[in-house]
Amino acid sequence: MEIISHLADGLWLSVQPVNLLMIIIGVTVGLFIGAMPGLGSVNGVAILLPITFLVPPASAIIFLAAIYYGAMYGGAISSITLGIPGASTAVATTFDGRPLALQGRARLALVIAAIASFAGGTVSVVLFTGFAPLLASVALSFGPPEIFALMLLAFATFVGLGSDDIPKTIFSICVGLVLAAVGYDEISGAPRLVFFGIPGFLHGVNFLVLAIGVYGIGEMIWTIDSTRGKISSTEADMTIKGTVEDARECVQRGWKGMTIGSLLGFFVGILPAAGATPGALMAYGVAKMLSRNPKAFGHGHPNGVSAPESANNSASTGSMLPMLTLGIPGSPTTAILLGGMVIWGLTPGPRLFIDQPAFVWGLIGSFYVSNFFALVVNLAFIPLFIWMLRMPFTILAPMIFVLSVVGGYAATTDMHDVWLMLGFGLGAFILRKLDYPLAPAVLAIVLGPLAEQSLRQSLLMSQGEMSIFFTRPLSLIFLICGAALFCTPFVIAWRRRERSAVATEIAE
């Protein structure tokens, strides 16, 4: 029962005044960020990370985790009232949330989203508390080969579950890894990849420069280009009596989706690099598949809202599990959190549970508290968020640009990095328009140094023999899982072609 006493300590830590304040501000900011189309948890965390250096690391990560949570709740608000997903994690919520709003039941959809998010968050945090110490103790035995195999698994997840163009995904991963290799070669100490001899590259490319460039500048320009400022919103009449009635209806008609979403989301979240977006989409798919009335999905079925909404919250908690226990982020947002932890001088990975128990359990405790506050703030302020969504984008966008430029500078205090960030931002806009996924690049730049180090250390251990990755059982298991994930889209495409070939044969 060691876990319970740790958890009690953690809960106590997370309700300390500074941390509680961070949680409340964090979930509110997160709700807003999630609700604004074009901004998601990853944008918020990337842009705001540089300003959290003001508070101690534990409070800073609690703040950022609260933003992550809040954004999962907030994404639903614009999916339902505007029909535009507030974040990629809320894409699946528009499928049934928007039809409900158009039928005049926006309040029901919003209440379902809030309650399902809470259910998903709670189920996953309980699972998290049980699994985390166990996984951390297993991970203590990991050597460099296991870590490298795990990285390959993370990258294979992007190819397997990312549902993006495969060559473009692979390109994106490799670009991130190459950018991480800029600076010095760690083993020989020789300068490496100093592009065009510019000395600014000697200190490497900070992951925040890429993350802020992609999410602060590139995505904002993309949003301005794709929405063209034309947004129409649906009203929701939020009375207390109505909310309570809708909450009852939500539990009666949406419990199935919530159960599926909470459990599935957590396990998809744990997969390295998968995160909340595939979690929500898969939960929607499974809920539809298992439903007695799958045809009602897409026309405003409560389970179509509750499944993805519980899954995205559940997955966001789940994705913290590999980040804390293995040092491998479970999603793009946790990749940025991981980079932040390194800046704060904390080494993510299994040792964290032994060396920094107060930090780890304080963070876990804050998940419980954040989840509660996100529900309360969300339900209480829905009308306010809908009002804020009408704020012209021409005020929000320049503020984001200013924050990005300042954040890019504050990360390294070098103007070279601000120019680089701007370059990444404009490049990201063009690549985004051409369907290149960019999250893999951000994840790869965070993992890059560890990936190279673990590869080269493994090969030093084995005196240059590649077989080291296949002879150690855990490493072999990770590689097999990675290979299976990598092949999934090819197998699906092949089977589809096969089936359509059979269909044409029958038709003939």
Next chain:
Amino acid sequence: MRRAELITAIVLALFSIYVMWKSSELNVGYISGEGPGGGAWPFWLAAVMLISTGFIAFNWARRTSPPSQSGEPLLDSYGRKMLLMVGGGILGFVALVNVISMYGAMLVFLIYYLRFLGRHTWRLTLAVSILTPVIFFIFFEALMRITLPKGMKFLEPLFNWLNTLIY
């Protein structure tokens, strides 16, 4: 978009070749008994990048990826104008930082964006444009003790005076 898809693939392929060439300044070979040399990791990653761009070009020729089927331009007239005004604005903002300090550049950028792109009233424009640098100054210089660029020499007296207020 069809043309942009191919041009981008070619540019990215050239970049990959440049990275491979740049990596080869270090040992890209396999040192027996020790593993890969210092340049091998980025060299082979860039090789994978090059192969990926080859596949992207192949998919372009087969017209299987969505951008390669699309007859729309990458940027229509709205997109071109937007990119020029917004991207150019940020470019000007960053260029001004070393001249009139981060705070001054912020002020100019916000006035430009809010008034000339957003067409907001002068009252709102000035309120946001003046308050933002003030808040940033208090936050970074006074609370976090991170100094942002102060621009050229002629602004020194102003910042010296501001520093006496916060220190």
